[in-house]
Amino acid sequence: MGKPATVAAAFTPLLRLAFGAEPPLRFEFWDGSSVQPAGDQPGIMRFRSKDALSHMVWAPGELGLGRAFVSGAVDLDGDIFKILRALQSAVPDAARLGIAGALQATAAARQLGALGRRPKPPPEEAQPPRGPRHTRNRDAAVISHHYDVGDDFYRLVLGPSMTYSCARFAAPDDDGRAGANAAVPLADAQRAKHDLICRKLGLADRPGMRLLDVGCGWGSMAMHAASVYGTQVVGVTISGTQAEFARKRVAEAGLSANIEIRLADYRDLRGEQFDAISSIGMFEHVGANRAAEYFDTLRALLRPEGRLLNHAISSIGGSKIRPRSFIGRYVFPDGELLDVGETVLAMERAGFEVRDVESLREHYALTLRAWVANLEADWDRAVALAGEGRARVWRIYMAASALGFEDGGLGLHQVLGVVPDDQGRSGLPATRRAWG
Template sequence: MTTDVSVKLTIADALGKLMKDGIPFRFEAFDGSSAGPVDASFTLRLLNERGLSYLMTAPGDLGFARAYVAGDLALEGIHPGNPYDAMVLLMSQLKFKVPTAPEMVQIVRSLGFGNLKPPTPPAEEHLPKWRRALEGLRHSRKRDAEVIHHHYDVSNRFYELVLGESMTYTCAVYPTLESTLEEAQFAKYDLIARKLDLQPGQRLLDIGCGWGGMVRHAAKHYGVKALGVTLSREQAAWAQEEIKRQGLDHLAEVRFLDYRDVTETDFDAVSSIGLTEHIGVKQYDEYFGFLHDKLKVGGRLLNHCITRPSNKTTTTGAFIDRYVFPDGELTGVGRIQVAVQDAGLEVRHVENLREHYAMTLKGWCDNLVENWDECLEEVTLGRAKVWGIYMARIAARLRAQRDELHHVLAVKADEHGDASWPLRPTWGS
């Protein structure tokens, strides 16, 4: 059938032309048009011209995020703190098709050429990559500090409300399906401590320590002298205060410091929990080489990070890059193991905690919903919406095995191959 480009489409009609299998949700636009099932579980409501311009100038998740964060695209029927059901439906049923050239001309003419001028992005959006390049090379010290500041130095109180008592922003380990988030975070730290075989009097280096959860756990429960470093000034200040409050300052310390500036060596163990995502795949060899040099012979390394099912280097997507983890990169666990081995460490155990991370994210979303009003006293509505959609989206990706989360446990053997390793794992489940 020939497309008559002179026929003007409504916004809903134009959206329908881009859908391969129809619109799986209810859609309503400011021009009065609508589409999709009337009994859908949620409704996407496009409120104004600016929202339309966001969608037209950045098709995909970036345009959606801009319109949603700015308040020009409303998600009705689902709490903004936990839009998990919407993310699952959009990921599983939303399928786009490539329009023909005449169809594209008809769509653009109908929606207005003026809407191809990009509006100013919401304040919550970070700089595009080309602008970040003006701040320094990718994963340079200056640029790493800036992107960490963008995500983590928001409000410690906001993080307390979302993350819970443990102030832990990494995947938990659930002993049972009924375990609470706090129980699961304790179990995660304890599992890592046992995998590292921590003993009283030993020294632990925790790279990218966040608010110091692993540092405090190792000191309090294992009698370990623990040093944590983070690029977030707010995290370091909170962590040091909590260390003193718990009377652990004779064993535990958190520094506001780039990990590359740690001068101490001969650690019995090194933990890297949720930092590899920020390092950059091209920096893996240097990173794991640095950790190798920090360990004494017989020392262990535990690397905990989000991974992809494929070992091909992948970016995190436009939404995550602009709103959540600028410059973040993910790849498969195989690529991580190669880098660990090439650094001279021996990989002894690998574990996938994919389902545990989906459960962790659900716990954070539940906290965000429960504390929504107080969260809005700490951050903008746009920032809170970013968190809701980001956490729900990653949870949905984990459930669908589009993302994973792995522990890689390695040891620094001596020159004769003696790794001081037991015949069977001793850390249990």
């Protein structure tokens, strides 16, 4: 078979296999040739060099395409959300073309001289973790990969709240019927989320209550509880950079007398008593096989009538993030999303009475869109802080995740449990009105 006249000519059979009659957006190639749909197009996927095809041949499917994007061999020009939605709508699983796709990609690579030596993965990719899943050392390694990227980079993306979890976009006078209010600024939405959790946990009932914040991140929840409600807080994280940054923020805010930040694993917590526990965006790192141990540990730390608020991403039926997926290699190695029903059951088996379950799915979509906007608005500085590859990882992962929350493929639930006293008293208010 001779060399095709253009790169587009070599790619066309592969595009037809993936998308049918015509692609959902314009595809441009390094020789200046292109393939495009007849109608409107949401953007451009640009293949800048042979390396793009080499990545896809050596790692067929999602991982190879992700490597090509992170390395800069593939670019997406236009509204990232519209581009990803168009690709998703055109074929349910465009990243997995099966054996036929792999053979077609190999044939195109051979025609274009792109087989060659296996390309190295971009340096931002995590090496597959070693040892059993969710052991202390392995958990510490994967947490470091994701969170020890640089505090200034996270501040750029997350905004001044430094809160890496779903916000709550509800104006003070919202009655909840209109859904998430996109007009609410991100910083206000994060404060609203923290305040909702504080009220669900009953921290407004009396000053000086003792709160454990598991997976405390950069200390935002601890600081809100201490500054607004006078709560005594212990925050724990296994990220060294997060712990250092959180301690600095706490000291600068004059809250050191109220907040202790520990570099510690939740499995190290023994022999203490708390009035309430918050776990915000941490449970995704625990794993289904450790869920019972996790809730048993937290249950033992609560006094009678103590409450736990578990705020976590969920998926119907549960799912483990695959080690050869883009998310598994670049974002959340070893991540697991439990079905909210399994979370409720695990809490009940540990001795909690589950009193409230609330979904904030649409709110997380808005949160992620706000983070993407922050990143894109200050792109050059983000690249200077973390490197172009890391910035690319965050842009595509957050945009794709936003679409997952919008279409219901991902969920976000707050589950409130209480430890009744020996008389069965929960100490909770009779209705949700107490926390809005």
